[in-house]
Amino acid sequence: MAEAKQGLRKPVFTKVDQLRPGTSGHTITVKVVDTKMVMQRGRPDGPQPRQMRIAESLVGDETGMIIFTARNDQDS
Numbered sequence: 001m002a003e004a005k006q007g008l009r010k011p012v013f014t015k016v017d018q019l020r021p022g023t024s025g026h027t028i029t030v031k032v033v034d035t036k037m038v039m040q041r042g043r044p045d046g047p048q049p050r051q052m053r054i055a056e057s058l059v060g061d062e063t064g065m066i067i068f069t070a071r072n073d074q075d076s
Helices: 002-006
Strands: 031-043 050-061 064-071
Touching: none
Parallel strands: none
Antiparallel strands: 031 050, 050 064
């Protein structure tokens, strides 16, 4: 049981103005200002075709605004 807890880390929250291109794994709290679907199509990958969706959302906090690209269930 102790080994399983070693993999969990307490989240460190970041502000939008601290984000840099090419980085990942950030935890941020933002407000969604606007969202638009930029692509939606089916993928016939087996017995049940799956939908592939990409949406772009304008999100931000008190330090700035960014465009967040959401894929599939991230846009729900």
